[in-house]
Amino acid sequence: MTTDRSAQTAPAIGPLVGIKVLDLSRVLAGPWATQTLADMGAEVIKVERPGVGDDTRQWGPPFTTSIDGTRSDAAYFMCANRGKKSVELDMATQEGADTIRKLAMEADVVVENFKVGGLAKYGLDYGSLSALNPRLVYCSITGFGQTGPDAHRAGYDYMIQAMGGLMSITGQPDGSDGAEPMKVGVAVVDLFTGLYASNAILAALMHARSSGEGQHIDIALFDVQAAMLANQATNYFVSGKAPTRMGNAHPNLAPYQPFACSDGMIIIAVGNDGQFRKLCEALGQPDLGLDERFAKNAERVANRMLLSPILNALTQPHSMASLMKLLEDYGVPCGPINRIDQVFDEPQAIHRGLTVEQTRNDLSAPLKTVASPIRMSKTPVRYDRPPPALGADNADVLAKLKP
Template sequence: MSAKTGALQGLKVIDLSRVLGGPYCTQAIADHGATVIKLEPPAGDETRGWGPPFVGETASYFEGVNRNKQGIVVDLTREEGREIVLQLLADADVLIENFKPGTLERWNMGYQQVLKSRFPKLIHCSISGFGPDGPLGGLPGYDAVIQAMTGLMSVNGEAGAGPLRVGLPIVDMVTGLNAFAGILLALHERALSGLGQSIDIALYDCGVSLLHPHLPNYFGSGKTPVRTGNAHPNIAPYDSYRTGSEPIFLAVGNDRQFLKLCTHLGASQLAADARFIDNRTRCAHRAELKEALEALLVTHECRALAAMLIREGVPCGPVQGVDDVARHPHTLHREMVVEMGAYRGTGTPIKLSRTPATYRSRPPALGADTVAVLDSLGIDQETQAKLIAAGVVKAR
């Protein structure tokens, strides 16, 4: 395989998902060479309208997770639309969807009832809020609601203040990554058994899975975790600290790093102080430690200090804004900003040495590839015209 094809070249994925978790997953799959056909309802993926900002008619939110895909519009509430999906599945490897559980069954397209026997090698990935069954089974779920219900908000925010949503849709994105992992697992197993299977990914499960170290801490102590702001509940010093300019974040994970920090600041005696001799004692005297460190740090400029400390083996960095990150030389060196003409997006963090990701096409306009995909299915132009006229499909 050449470096230009991608590790997933030859894989065909039918993407019925919308919003974030599913599209985040399928963009990762597409970046690594798979053919991804994204089906949208006639009104389009709702995130096309989640702006400002907009790029032309489309919100940047949509643009961020839908590159390298072919885009078609099919009304799946119509039997003729569902028949098109079944035709697409004839040679597909993966079907990913995030409909409310039971929707495919009502459309006579359920995995166990129809797809498993008709397409025995198909891998079906279902993303839902809470899974298909159980006390909350089948209920709708959005990222922020799941953050609230799974305890993420309860441990995020300043001590003494109220619970706070993590400032990005972390549950949706981790759900997308878990879906990606599940699909790769199923593909590996299929290579051995020759059979597909169904993958059940719930936002609720993914939210609970993120509760490290808070859930293990609760299991170990029986105490309900509390909000600690930027401070780590198990490590000190591991927090943001005032300097003579902007804040610096120190993530000192062991005694050796703590000694290096104190020595650089001209206060090696702190590392020998009985209150700070090891992580256990430092955690027990957080307030005194922070006061002592900030008294030293206030005489330093953040970025210059951080640059020196990290090169001495002390994990740290300035607290940067998104604009700083977008133009940082290391961001650009790591190819984490993708540019294709007027399109700018976030690069993949998965770097393969022999079959790297490629960026081949910007996110599709609504219905941009409908005609091309219908052509590939052998649907003649007269039939296509009837489908378009009836509103079953929409073409750009």
């Protein structure tokens, strides 16, 4: 593993330097959005419940360890809160709500993920804060959005993966061993929601900069999940047939799946007819690439049950390493099925600096997080602050507030 030293030592020219974000969100979708903004230079002030903080500080094991050997924050919290300042404020008190309003008056952006209407009783809703700060970009993240029959419902990633159709196309097909709808191994709806939110925030900031006018952004996990269906949704719209679970097969491409080797499996991802012919040449069967049953992608998809065992018989004698080298020489996309520890040992991951190492004074060891995938030639991302200890910035932030 490596530290992204270049990002840590880059000059303070992040594209969002000078933008102040008031982060009232917790768990993952909101914090993922605000971490993206922090990586790009925004000042992000994370407001947390006194003595408790973001729920995910307790979402473990595993937990980090304090210098005195006691348990500290969960790894889950660390993944989404890099680059932020932590302030403890109780919005249920008059003093706490007043302080948050003062912070909002100085902010460019507010991000929150409370239930619809949940902040109005504290005077912290969009209407109340935009009256104090008309240029404010206010992003609300909820399960189902600000309107509609389900707007009042809470929404969590797992249930949205189910309700939004993702689980119906994930897992082994009916009739196979272990056949049941499956969730994805990370909270992809939350992560996509964070990315959509950060994109919307940046667009709204451009509008605010040109017009002086802020706006309310309404981002719903359910809407995001529907958008994530992408080609699968359009497959349904065009065909009238709901896609089903296909295991590791692709609904629109073949071969695009794992294949057996003598010491494991690799993924072969053929995206066009030319790549398929190259695959057949690499495996010593050039005529297979011209077979009318398989020469065109549509025919390969229709005849995948015939094609897959033929290809498996050709790949099995090879080791994973030898087959990947062979296919790479022929220009056929392929790759190993890595464990997470193997991902960060990949030479490409090391070269790209995909691990960020930071220190926090109260922790017994350096903290590692995954680097931002954003690479910008003039305004690189920076990693100036580790995920904060609860309330670490109370004095600094509050002392700077205007009376």
